[in-house]
Amino acid sequence: MKRIILALCLSLCTVAVVFAAEGGKADPRSMSFPELRFQIPRAERIVLTCGMPVYLLADRELPIISMTALVRTGSVYDPANRSGLATLTGSAMRNGGAAGMSAEKMDDELEFMASTVESAIAQDMGTVSLSSLTRNFNQTLRIFRDVLLHPDFCDKRLELIRRQMIEGLRRQNDDPKEIADREIARAIYAGHPLGAVPSFASVTAITRQEVVDFHRRFFRVDNMILAVSGDFERTALIRQLNEVFGPRRPTAPLSVDKIPQPPAIFRPEVLHGKKSVNQSVIRMGHLGPTKDDPDIHAVRILDYILGGSFTSRLTMEIRTNRGLAYSAGSHFDIGRRFSGSFIAETETKAESTAKAISLMREIITTMTREEVSDQELKSAQEYIINSFMFGFTSPAAVAIQRARLEYYGYPIDYLETYRDSIARVTKRDVLSAARTYLKPEAFKIVVIGDAKSFDKPLTTFGAVRELDLSQSVPAN
Incomplete structure (x- = not known):
C-alpha cells in the first residue's frame, strides 16, 4: 500500500521536473495533469472447513501478520440490570487467561x-x-484461538477488571x-439498549457465570468473520487456520433475541447538569439515518458542509465570525444495524x-430552507472523493474493511460505487436530505x-429536566 502512495508522489514529482527541464516557468493556471485513478485493493474471501468466512490480503513488505475476528455480539445484548456485562466479558477474555494458560504466563509468552x-x-x-512477527505466528495464533474460544475468566483478573470499571464510574462525572456525551446518547436512545450505561449496581451484580454464559452464547465459529493480512503464504495459512x-x-x-430499532420519536427536551465551571458544554441532537436509507450519500455531503470540516458552517460562524467557541461542529453517525444519530x-x-x-439551531435550520452553494457542494465532493483512498493505507485496514462490509450487510460493490455516488449528489439532493434528517424543532x-x-x-428553549449527577458509590 505504501508503494502505491509513493508511486503517485513520484509521478507528480516527475511531471514537475520534466516541465522545469523543458524550460519556462510553471503557470498554475495553465498546468494540467491526468486524472488520478485509485483502484481499491481487493481481499480474497475464502471459507474455512468450520464454516467461518475469512478475508485474506498478503503483503510481504514487513515480516508481520495481523488478524482480527469480528464477532456478532455487543453491549446491546446486556440484560437490563446488567449493563457492563459485554464490556467486562470483552476485557476479561484476554486478561483472564485461556485454555489453562494463566494470564501471567500469557503476558510473558506474548511479550517474549x-x-x-x-x-x-x-x-x-x-x-x-x-499482531505477530511471521516467525512467531503459529504460537501466537493458538493463543489467539484460545482467547477467542476458550477463555478461563480467572476470578482474580475478573475482579481486577470489575474494580477498574467501578473506578471509571467513580470518575465519570469529572469531565463535563x-x-x-453520555447524557445526549441516553436522551436520544432513551428506553433502548443503545441508551443504557453501566452503573455501580449493574457492574457489581455481574457474576462470573454470567460472563461465561455471555461468551459461550456468542463466541462460536459460525458467528464470526476473520480478516488476515501481512506476510503469509496463502496455502500454508489456510492449512494453519x-x-x-x-x-x-x-x-x-x-x-439471539432480535433487538428492535429505536422508536422513531422526535420530541424536544432540555436537560441541564449542574457543574460549577466557567464554560458550558452544549450537545444537541436526535435520531439519525441508517446505512440503508436511499439518500445516504447526500447525508455525507450535508454532514461535511454543516459541521464536519474546519470550513463548515457551524465552525465558520460560531468560531471564526462570532468568536463564541474554540470549536463547534456536528456529525451524522450513520447507523449500521440500528438508527444512528445527529x-x-x-x-x-x-x-x-x-x-x-440559538445560533446553532438557526444555522442548522437554514440548511433545511435553502440549497447549499455550488462551491460548498464542490468542496465537499472533492474532499470526500479525494480522501477516500486514505481509508486503505494498510493491508490490515483493507482486509478489515472488507470483513466489516459483510458483517454489516453492505452491498458487495459498496466501495467500488461510493465515489461515483458522491459525485452524483446535487444541491437539491442535499436540501432534501437536510429536510428529512434534520429536525431542529425536536x-x-x-x-x-x-x-x-x-x-x-x-x-x-423549553421545560428543563435537571440531571442527577450525584453518585451512590459502593464501599471499597
Missing part, C-alpha cells in the same frame, strides 16, 4: 514473542485481534464533556450559553454548566 492479542466488545461488535479452528461441528443454531456540539463561556444554542439539548451564569435561562 513481541506479539499482541487483544479483545473487546463494543455496542454491536466484538473483536479479538492479533464526557457527561454531555483449518488446523487451529478444526472441522465443522454440529451445533444448535444460535438463538449531534451538534460546542463549548462556550457560560455567559454566551443561550446565544450559542432537538434533545444537553447543557452542562453553571446556570447562574447563563445569559438567558434554559427555559427559553
